[in-house]
Amino acid sequence: MMGWGLWVVGCCFVLIVRWVLRRVNGWCYERKLGERRYELPPGDLGWPFIGNMWSFLRAFKCSRPESFISSFVDRYGHGGMYKVHMFGNPSIIVTTAEACRKVLTDDEAFKPGWPSSTMNLIGKNSFVAISDEEHRWLRKLTAAPVNGHEVLSLYMKYIEDNVIVALERWAGMGKMEFLTELRKLTFRIIMYIFLSSESEQVMEVMEREYTMLNYGVRAMAINIPGFAYHSALKARKRLVAVLQSIVTARREWRTKNPVGSKKDMMDALMDAQDDKGRSLKDEEIIDVLVMYLNAGHESSGHITMWATLFLQNHPDVLQRAKAEQEQIVKKRPPGQKGLTLKEIREMDYLDKVIDETLRVVTFSLTVFREAKKDVHVCGYTIPKGWKVLVWFRGVHFDPETYPDPKKFDPSRWDGFTPKAGNFLPFGGGSRLCPGNDLAKIEISIFLHHFVLNYELKRHNPASPLMYLPHTRPKDNCLGTITRRSAHK
Incomplete structure (x- = not known):
């Protein structure tokens, strides 16, 4: 009898402790708001210290990433806003187009709110951390090398030449990790645009360190050996050392060649001065380069892989895309070598394929803001x-805007222009990704040559997916590239 009583007491104690722990974050963060706490959206601030991170990581490391948000919907309804405690901060997740648009465009009310762990990895002088005034200046400065008809036309030949060479080489490699090779290709392109060029050895080292750094961007900030964040911090340190040597060498070259013209983003950053005459320090230049080099090849590589897979998994879509590319080549004037920007602008159906890929994959899971x-x-x-987490997956998978949202269907874009806030593949507002045009051109050039001349045979088509830091097959899309002509 006594044993039964002790068991009951023990159960009651555990339940009380659980009840208290589940409310600690609420007491810490909500009570200080006074009456305003009743105006918060519904939600759950989770456990002390870890908040909702375990449930977030559990959902995204299984095969049902949508289960994280659906758990809030099941408990609190379809309000589209939920209070949580994530990445070390009390936060609000916004999942509807209206709320996302408000947060992204209202610079008077919101500023960047990235977790300190992200800022430590990407850099405290990069766009993720600087003030609105500094951001406007640096954005204008750094957008010039990646935007505009003249600039994009200038890079097209380099991009196309590298795509052609890469595809020919891959066709002779046999078994390969398609995503890994694509990331190397897009990294080479972004290195050329921002740094002109570097040795193969330096590029290989930098790409490897970027990969390690990127794995820690969405991880819990646990700086202990064996955790992704710890490895990412070490990778950043090595990466900064390499970039510092490049910056130092460039400054020395410019001292000896003072009349040299600007040739890439590093020159633009070194020449830049704000309205007070202040120039950028080495660490500021490095942080901007880390951010651009990371973002400039990760998204292009992953989206190119997924667009390729979607095309091959949907023969009707592939046939329509291929017919469009054949027509573009057929209309080409005699003597023209290579694609033109005008031809890319005429790839109407391929553009829909890319937009649908961007929607279904939703490369950027979320961006972070903070209420001013x-x-x-x-x-x-x-x-x-x-903090505010702008949840792009909620917007891109809204069945009211996109019927049967998980279905890959480029035809849904026929005659359809989404309302503001309903399609956010590159973010929105004043901090919209400045390299979005360049990314889509890279993807278009690759798909043009791929659908006309090559095909991919996957070795593990049922490979499980990983969703962090970005959606990808666990085997990095292991397969073999072959020329289509070989099968005719």
């Missing part, structure tokens, strides 16, 4: 200092 003041959004209050 108490902000009212869609009937709720986001308190000053709280």
Whole structure:
């Protein structure tokens, strides 16, 4: 009898402790808001210290990443905004187009709010951390080398030449990791645009360190050996050392060649001065390069892989895309070698394939903002200092905007222009990704040559997917590239 009583007491104690722990974050963060706490969206701040991170990581490391948000929907309804505690901060997740657009475009109310772990990896002087004024200046400065008709036309030949060479080489490699090779290709391209060129050995080292760094961007900030964040910090340190040697060498070259013209983004950054005459320090240049080099090849490589896979898995889509590319080549004037920007602008159906890939894959899971003041959004209050997670997956998988949202269907874009906030593959507002045009051109050039001349045979078509830091097959799309002509 006594044993039974002790068991009951023990169970009650465990339940009480659980009840208390589940409310610690609420007491810490909500009570200080006073009456405003009743204006918060529904949600759950999770456990002390770890908040909702375990449930987030569990969902994204299984085969059902949508289960993380659906758990809130099941408990609190389809409000589209939920309070959570993630990445070390009390936060609000926004999942509807209206709320996302408000957060991304209202610079008076919101500023970048990336976790300190992300800023430590990408750099405290990069776009993820600097003020609005500095951001406007640096964005204008750094967007010039990657935007505009003249600039994009200038890079097209380099991109196309490298795509052609890469595809020919891959066709003779046998078994290969398609994603790994694509990432090397896009890294080479972005290195050329921002740094002109570097040795093969330096590029290989940098690409490897970027890969390691990127794995830690969405990880928990646990700086202990064996954890992704710890490895990412070490990778950043090695990466910064390589970039510092490149910056130092460039400064020495410019001292000896003072009349040399600007040839890449590094020159532009070294020549830049703000309205007070201040120039950028080495560490500021390096942080900007880390951010651009990371973002500039990760998204292009992954989306190119997924677009290729979607095309091959949907023969009707592939046939229509291939017919469009054949027509472009057929209309080409005699003597023209290579694609033109005008031809890429005429790839109407391929552009829909790319947009549908961007929607289905949703390369960027979320972006982070922070409320500068108490902000009212869609009937709720986001308190000053709280983080906001703009949840792109919720927008891109909204069945009201995209019927049967998990289905890959480029035809859904026929005559369809999404309303503001309903399609956010490159973010939105003043911090929209400045390299979006360049990325789509890279993808278009690759797919043009691939659908006309090559095919991919996957070795593990049922390979499980990984969703962090970006969606990809676990085997990095192991397969073999062959020429289509070989099968005719």
